[in-house]
Amino acid sequence: xxxxxxxxxxxxxxxxxxxxxxxxxxxxxxxxxxxxxxxxxxxxxxxxxxxxxxxxxxxxxxxxxxxxxxxxxxxxxxxxxxxxxxxxxxxxxxxxxxxxxxxxxxxxxxxxxxxxxxxxxxxxxxxxxxxxxxxxxxxxxxxxxxxxxxxxxxxxxxxxxxxxxx
Numbered sequence: 001x002x003x004x005x006x007x008x009x010x011x012x013x014x015x016x017x018x019x020x021x022x023x024x025x026x027x028x029x030x031x032x033x034x035x036x037x038x039x040x041x042x043x044x045x046x047x048x049x050x051x052x053x054x055x056x057x058x059x060x061x062x063x064x065x066x067x068x069x070x071x072x073x074x075x076x077x078x079x080x081x082x083x084x085x086x087x088x089x090x091x092x093x094x095x096x097x098x099x100x101x102x103x104x105x106x107x108x109x110x111x112x113x114x115x116x117x118x119x120x121x122x123x124x125x126x127x128x129x130x131x132x133x134x135x136x137x138x139x140x141x142x143x144x145x146x147x148x149x150x151x152x153x154x155x156x157x158x159x160x161x162x163x164x165x166x
Contacts (some may be wrong), residue, residue, distance in 0.1 A: 003104040006152045011065035011108025013144025015120065018070045021072065022106050026073070026143075029102035033094035036087035042095045045074040045129060052128065056140060058111075060123025063113050063140065071143040074115075080134045089116065094140040099141055109146035115139055 027044055035041065046051065053066040066072060075096050077088040096112055103110040115121045115137045125137040 003101050007100060007104040008150040008153065009111040010144075010146045010148060011111055011142070012146070012148040013065070013068040013070065013109055014102075014147045015068075016070070016145040018108060018143060018145070022071075022108060023071065025104045025106060026092070026099050026108075030073075030075070030095040030099040033091065033098045035082035035091035035094065039081060039083045039087070039091065041077040041079070041081040041088045042092055043076040043135060044076050045076065047072045047074065048129050055128040056125070059128065060113055060115070060140070063142065065111060065142050068147070069142045069144045073141045073143065074129065074137055075099070075139045075141070076131065077136045077138060078134055079136055088136070089138065096139050097147050098140065101139075103143060107145065109144055113140040113142060 023046060030044065031040070031042065033042075044131055045058075048071050053069065053072060056072065057063045057066055072090075075092050077092050079088065082088050100110050100112060113126055116139070124137075125131065125140075129137070131137065
């Protein structure tokens with residue numbers, strides 16, 4: 001559980017390469033996420049091409065950390081696999097969070113870059129990555145070994161708790 005509480009968005013990376021075994025573990029964790037009716041609509045694109053990073057930076061105004069990243073993983077949904085309409089976003093969000101937690105466990109820094117529902121980001125990534133019409137990009141996770149350290153944050157707020165009714 002410590003990875004959940006210690007995970008922070010890391011935007012500065014060393015140049016150390018991320019081994020394939022670590023990528024496999026992060027993807028396995030992502031695919032272990034719950035999904036509506038077990039529909040598992042997710043698809044993942046692993047990117048290590050710096051020219052593609054540059055393209056993503058043109059589509060997403062807050063993706064500057066890709067300049068230093070070793071990898072990026074794009075989390076997408078294949079809408080033809082969606083049997084429970086409207087739940088693909090939740091499914092892909094759960095997969096993204098699992099990936100982030102496993103990255104933390106492996107000592108890899110990561111940050112979640114939202115794509116969906118911003119039309120300019122969705123359309124930019126669809127074109128850049130040659131995505132089929134049925135595939136919707138949800139998020140990009142920028143990855144690299146941390147070149148910065150951040151203290152865990154305590155976001156627990158008992159004032160936001162409600163029992164039985166508001």
